[in-house]
Amino acid sequence: MLELLHIENIAVIEQADIQFRPGFNALTGETGAGKSIVIDAMGAVLGGRTSRDLIRTGSKKAVVSAEFSGVSSDLPGLAECGAEPDEDGLLMIQREIDGDGKNFCRINGRPVTVSQLRALGANLLNIHGQHDGQQLLDEEQHGAYLDRFGRLESALNEYRGVYDAMAELRRSMDALRMDEAEKARKVDSLHFQIDELERAELRSGEDEELQERRDLLRNGEKYLSAVSGADHCLNGDDETGGAVALLQEAENALTHVKGHNGRLEEIWNRLEQLRCEAYDLAETVRDLVGEFDFSPEELDQVESRSDQLYRLKKKYGATVEEMLEYLNRSRRELDEIETADDTLVRLEGQLVKAQKAVSAAGAALTKARKAAASELEQRILKELKDLDMNRVRFSIEFMPKEPVPDGCDAIRFLMSANAGEDLKPIARIASGGELARIMLALKNVLAEQERVGTLVFDEVDTGVSGRAAQKVAEKLAQVSRHKQVLCVTHLPQLAAMADSHFSVEKGEREGRTFTEVVQLDRQRRMAELARLTGGSKVTDALLQSAGELLDEAEAYRKKL
Incomplete structure (x- = not known):
């Protein structure tokens, strides 16, 4: 899990050390205080794209360090970097971003490239951004989600092998075909x-x-x-x-x-x-x-x-x-x-065999996908019920298509949000809040298939409120019992449910803007929850309500 995030000269953050805890960690703060900068820093240290604009004005370079614990020596990506965790399973990652655009990356002090850092980072931490729900609207991504869930890499690679051979035969035949004048x-x-x-x-x-x-x-x-x-x-x-x-x-x-x-x-x-x-x-x-x-x-x-x-x-x-x-x-x-005519005849015979091989491999891939789809449907429906979407129906539709590199299936997710409605493409019926919850459900199911120890949700509550917000908070609490969860939120229900609550606060010193990240005790948590609920005017009633919300959240967590 992510133990420590050290940030220097990233945007409005001059310096910050955030010591995250196991379980559910929430980050709150006023709009513009710098919550997204913390997420950007996480992405940067794990090999994400950056620019010189990220460096704090007046500074020559920016530095982000992250310390992970419980890292296995066989984690994918470590061997390619030539690095390994220390005897306590700790792994320190550092990235320096210079004003001239150069990057210096290290893993436990060993220099690595940004691409190596990115490959390793994908196995340490998963960031779910506030716009990721829009990926659900892209039906081209649905097959990739299903393949990840079913761990179908082997069947997909076998299919691609025979498909590439068929495609190469077609290219060879096309090269031999020409009109008589051109010939x-x-x-x-x-x-x-x-x-x-x-x-x-x-x-x-x-x-x-x-x-x-x-x-x-x-x-x-x-x-x-x-x-x-x-x-x-x-x-x-x-x-x-x-x-x-x-x-x-x-x-x-x-x-x-x-x-x-x-x-x-x-x-x-x-x-x-x-x-x-x-x-x-x-x-x-x-x-x-x-x-x-x-x-x-x-x-x-x-x-x-x-x-x-x-x-x-x-x-x-x-x-x-x-x-x-x-x-x-x-x-x-x-x-x-x-000898093109003779060669074409020979290649046509080979193409027939290649097409049969593609058809067989495609059928095997489709069969494996349908088996995975049946399980994924059940898992998603269970997650959605936990998120207060009891009347939702979810289904994965298969339609045959001409063989392409990713298979012979056109795959799309269908849903019905209300009783009595037909199943339709998600893009046509899902609201923003529903998309957020469906994406959360999908992320949770996929995360169970991966070794990633930390899940980051950047404003996963977009479009969610009321009872649905409480269900999202409970779901994140459940997930945090087997994965570390970091969540940027504006909802008091989610912030109250967290095991650890951090506030991102922006201030001014000597004419410069500074952002600090502080961990809140119970009294300050109550004040922050009251602010999230009632805005700038915090009353005794709001503080009392915030205390009750914390007590209810603590009671729920004890049941898990």
Whole structure:
């Protein structure tokens, strides 16, 4: 559960530490005091979207920290972050938001990305905003709700696997289908490109070789002069000997005396090594002189070939290897077009099998959904009765549709708010208060399927009053016995039912607006409940009524 929320420089909150308690926690305050800022801070520390506008005016950065207790080491998302709770099951999450838009996130001191924080946060805390009820009006979301409740990920993934295979076959078949005129144009274009590349007789690595040979030919005279000079020094000519001959003479001069003196023999050995090395080098240089056979015609040929490759590169690829790959692709594409009719026949046979697989997987998914829908209907009706909606009927309707990535079912929630009325789409008959209670019921049922330990309700009481408000308060109290509940509310019934009551209060110091969050004792709770009931004018009668409301709520909680 969420133990501590630390906020620095978020909007009008300069600094606040909120120590939440187990069970039902309520936050109240005047409109504009900053209650929603507390919820925004929770969303931010769990990886929600933020902006620089969230930073308090005059501050360079904002910081939000949250400490969770009872965190299991196998919680989804932890392993991906490389983090784990400490030995007491505590997990500290921190997010810094800089004025330049940068974010710095840490889990138990370990740096993580915002996306990693978001994935983990979804398993720690669930925020139900005051506008979430509008999602019930979007029938596209109804199937997702049902799949979450039924934990149908496995059946859905199996269906998507065969559906994706069928969709890929259809894309392949569409690519092969073209009218005769388009086909003729494409074939002519491919023939021209293939012929042009084949006539070029490309060879891998040829462009590098041409570049090297062209540089050599362009500087041929300079290279030949240098190599010839080295050859003359090593090999000499008809009149003078070169270095090899001189080393040979020196070696011969010492041959007859090398055996009489150790140092002379060492010198002779070194001379022999030098002469052998010089001989090999001289032969290499002499061969190189022979290789430098330059002619203007060869340079013209190399330049012409380089120009040809340059023109081809502009059309088919930056290197010879890329052009060869383009040639192979063109050959394959031409072959596919020329054999398209045969390929289509083969793919049509595969498509028939794929459609049968999709139909079978879709039927299995539908069967699993209908089983889950039957249970969900009963669970929702039970929750709605607890929320004083005894006459409501709730049903999940299935209509077949063409296979799409999420299945073959059009799913929508139907309800009848009053006795004798037909079941109709929720969007057509549900009032704001009814939507809020239906969404609360759905959230409660789904929460039982998840490991999330904390549920946050931001003004879940919108459109609810009187007896219905009391039922919502009792339902939240029931939920808080197995999940921590945090609720922002304007209703005294909900605030009174809370185990812990926090007040969000806005004030002014030195010309700046400040917001504080304080936990209320019984006397201050009575005053706050009286304010919620009667507005700014708090009378003794209102205070007495608030005390009675607290006593009744405490008595109800003891029964749970």
